[in-house]
Amino acid sequence: MKLALASLAAIAVVAPAFAEGNVELGAAYSHFDADGANLDALTARGTYFFNPHVGVEGEASIGIGDDDVGAANVELDNSLAAFGVVQMPVAERVDLFARAGYATSEYNVDVPGVGGASGDDDGFAYGVGGKVFLNDKFGLRADVTRYEGDDTDADVISVGGVMKF
Template sequence: MKSLIALAATTALTLAVPAIASAQALSPTTFYGTLGYANANIDDVNLGAVQGRLGARFGQYVGVEGELAAGVKEDSVNVAGTSVDVKLQHQAAIYGVGYLPLSPQADLFARVGYGNSKIKASAAGTSAADDGDSWNYGVGGQYFLDDKNGVRVDYTRHDFKDSSENADVWAVGYTRKF
């Protein structure tokens, strides 16, 4: 799966390179925002978050976006016979995005970026929080119902630095062009 996502991201960004060479392809610049729900799976922990993004798309093929998320669903895991509650405190990331337009209303995209996530664990009246930096990459699609409003679905893999932990994040949301 990791190889497939890396291949898709590389393909989308490769398709965007000729567009970067043409100044016409970089205009017009459009701005957008999304609001949605993300489900993150980290080993046996399944967490949920409300997720927002702001982005700029430069022409048809390339863009950048920033992402913020706040945890809304926690999970419990058993560690050495003790129940530990785990919750995502917050997450932030920035991405470069390559788009493959399928029609005036539909796009596929690949994105690569860098982020930070903070997680809190609580058990037996004590708690601890830790954060981790990650390289993130993923693919998705979006469909616009009219000129401004659409839906977006994506998958993003978070490969945490200095850790063997990874997160698989599936997200669905409303997107609006400004």
């Protein structure tokens, strides 16, 4: 019953935002350079804009590629992040944006003959990017984000599509 009530409340809040065109959903390929390990991920994002320039964004990434660093095999399990976003249109269908927030990532490390371990890393994240809309609803997005974790830092380049609702 609580889940049903929470779902109805979420629909009541989200439906007007979709009707106003303040929501963007996107999917992307992301490349993580995490202290020398080059990791690949699929990323999903959702952004809600309070006005044309200020919004909040959530993103989730799932690792799809691993890397060998020395004798160790490193893979990204997942990454979750929440950002405040500021954007500025620079042309009719081109927006530039900056974002800052908090991110957490889970990594797995396996050393043959020794064993494996997993751990998480979280901290401040910030980045910049741009969007080019091909029509009123669909566009391309690219961004660069720096994740400054407790133990591991990562530079992430992401390229994908975005849809306005």
